[in-house]
Amino acid sequence: MRVNVDFDRCASSGTCVRLVPDIFEIRDDGYLYILNEEPDESRWDDLQEVVDSCPTEAISITDGSTA
Numbered sequence: 001m002r003v004n005v006d007f008d009r010c011a012s013s014g015t016c017v018r019l020v021p022d023i024f025e026i027r028d029d030g031y032l033y034i035l036n037e038e039p040d041e042s043r044w045d046d047l048q049e050v051v052d053s054c055p056t057e058a059i060s061i062t063d064g065s066t067a
Helices: 015-019 041-053
Strands: 002-005 024-026 032-034 059-062
Touching: 002 032, 015 024, 015 041, 041 059
Parallel strands: none
Antiparallel strands: 002 059, 024 032
16 A cells, blocks of 8 residues: 655645554644655545545555555
């Protein structure tokens, strides 16, 4: 599984950080960073919640074999 962010759409609202702070982080520069782009499959439900909750629909998850 791979986490993808469309940084052109991302508003750095922090919803993803609140839901999975071990995967996403907003740094002092105000931008979102992905801490773990290829989390374990066991995180699927948590990340699906992030995808569903993103106010700008900037986050997606794909099969790890897809570039």
